Amino acid sequence: MDKYVLCITGASGVIYGYRALKELNRLSTVEVIVSETGWTVIEEELGKQPKDLMEEFPKALFYDNRDMTAPVSSGSVLKDYKGVLVMPCSMSSLASIANGINDNLIHRVCEVALKERVKTVLLIREMPFSKIHIKNMLKATEAGAIVSPASPAFYHKPRTVEDIVDFVVGKVFDLLQIPHNLYNKWKGGSKT
Numbered sequence: 001m002d003k004y005v006l007c008i009t010g011a012s013g014v015i016y017g018y019r020a021l022k023e024l025n026r027l028s029t030v031e032v033i034v035s036e037t038g039w040t041v042i043e044e045e046l047g048k049q050p051k052d053l054m055e056e057f058p059k060a061l062f063y064d065n066r067d068m069t070a071p072v073s074s075g076s077v078l079k080d081y082k083g084v085l086v087m088p089c090s091m092s093s094l095a096s097i098a099n100g101i102n103d104n105l106i107h108r109v110c111e112v113a114l115k116e117r118v119k120t121v122l123l124i125r126e127m128p129f130s131k132i133h134i135k136n137m138l139k140a141t142e143a144g145a146i147v148s149p150a151s152p153a154f155y156h157k158p159r160t161v162e163d164i165v166d167f168v169v170g171k172v173f174d175l176l177q178i179p180h181n182l183y184n185k186w187k188g189g190s191k192t
C-alpha cells in the first residue's frame with residue numbers, strides 16, 4: 001500500500017488538507033502532522049478539535065509536530081514513501097522548507113523528502129505575494145519541491161464549495177499520480 005505524509009500548516013484553507021485526508025485514508029496509509037497554528041485554523045475554519053480529527057480517522061497516524069524522533073523524520077524510512085503533501089502550506093513553512101530550516105517535524109519531513117527525492121507538494125496560500133515569498137517559491141522549486149498555489153479553476157462549473165475544494169485537491173493528487181474522482185478532466189470546449 002502506498003504511504004504518504006500529509007502536513008497541515010496554519011494557512012487558510014485547512015479544508016484542503018481535511019479533504020485530502022478523507023481521500024487518502026480511503027486509499028492508502030496516511031500519516032498526519034498538523035502544526036500548532038494548523039490546529040488553530042482547523043478550529044477556526046472547520047470547527048474541529050484535534051480529538052475530533054483523530055476519532056474521525058482512527059486508521060491515520062497523527063504525530064506531534066514537536067516530535068523530531070518520529071520515524072518519518074529519518075531518510076531511511078521516508079525514502080519508501082510515495083509523497084509528502086503540505087496542504088495548505090503557510091508562507092512561514094514555505095520559508096523554512098525553502099531554506100532548510102527544520103525547527104519542527106513538518107519542516108524536517110520536507111527537508112528529508114527533498115534530500116531523498118520523495119515527491120513534495122507545497123499547496124501554498126497567501127495573497128498577494130511579497131518578493132520574499134516569490135524568492136522562497138523559487139528556492140523550494142530549485143530544491144525539488146512542487147510549489148502549487150491553491151488556485152481553483154472554474155471551467156468545470158463548480159456548484160458548491162466542496163466542488164471548488166475537490167478540484168484543488170484533485171490537481172494535487174494528479175501531481176502524485178493518486179487515483180481519484182475529485183473533478184472531471186477537461187474534455188475540450190463546446191463546439192457551437
Ligand SMILES: Cc1cc2nc3c(=O)[nH]c(=O)nc-3n(C[C@H](O)[C@H](O)[C@H](O)COP(=O)(O)O)c2cc1C
Nearest residue numbers: 009010011012035037038041090091092093125126
Ligand atoms: C486564521 C488564520 C489564517 C491564516 N492564514 C494564513 C494564510 O493564508 N497564509 C499564510 O501564509 N499564513 C496564514 N496565517 C499565519 C500563519 O498561521 C503563521 O504565519 C504561522 O506562524 C504559520 O506557522 P506554521 O507554518 O508552522 O503553521 C494565518 C493565521 C491564522 C490564525
